[in-house]
Amino acid sequence: MDTKAASGMLTAPTRHAGRTGMPAQQCTGILAIDPSASVERTRLRLPEDLPLKNWCRIGDQILAVSDSSSWWIGDWLVFGQQKYRDRYQQAMKETLLDYQTLRNYAWVARKFIPQRRRENLTFQHHMEVASLPEDQQDHWLDFAVRLKWSKNELRRQIKASTAPDEPPAGRTEISLSLRMEEARIKRWEEAAQRSSKSLTEWISAVLDSAA
Structure with a gap:
């Protein structure tokens, strides 16, 4: 340099x-x-x-x-x-x-040597895939560029790709639909990011703590 x-x-x-x-x-x-x-x-x-x-x-x-x-x-x-x-x-x-x-x-x-860095993705995008093998890094970054994924969406997609098809024994999978103000959702996402968690993980942790 x-x-x-x-x-x-x-x-x-x-x-x-x-x-x-x-x-x-x-x-x-x-x-x-x-x-x-x-x-x-x-x-x-x-x-x-x-x-x-x-x-x-x-x-x-x-x-x-x-x-x-x-x-x-x-x-x-x-x-x-x-x-x-x-x-x-x-x-x-x-x-x-x-x-x-x-x-x-x-x-x-x-x-990431400079030639492998995507100028139309953020440093944080690259951080999300840095622990993966090089071919997987390129695979996910290419998708993020093509589909215009945010850093959080890239993280979610990677996590979803490695999740088991069926929930582990003793766990039940549920879906929730919430109508929230955009400003509140943004605050939650920022809090989740500071905790290095996905939004779902952060909400679960907060609910567990409240319980």
Whole structure:
């Protein structure tokens, strides 16, 4: 990995925009943000007369940078481990992210060389299949691209493919139909994601706890 290039992409918005208010497009290089926006370390500045289409485009660009940064961190860690073995662990301890998060980034980056990474899928999609054999990784990622699966849908499909046809002895399979506000469902999905569970698993755990 080109460490100078990676450093420039990661630090340019903070290093320049925080001091000068320079438009983001002049700071970020390859992954540019609409020039009507300017970035600081803890703030995004948008003009009051920003058109809706520009606002939508800026959102897409920010999400692209956010997802790309996971790959950048992973590649940065892999490079450091290979080149600076004696100082690698200390450098990890001095970052703002926790140790396990950094290990996850590096693990996924090692599992997927750049040529195998799908640009139209998120880093989290790749994390979902990273523990599978390489041919299975490609199989599921190809499906996710073709059918436009979310990360959660990809996880559900993988789990469903490995589930037994019949429920285990002593267990009964039931189906529930709930009418809920979309905002509430989204909160539940986010809570399930934080617990590394599917929505069904999370609901079951909450109900068990309440019982």
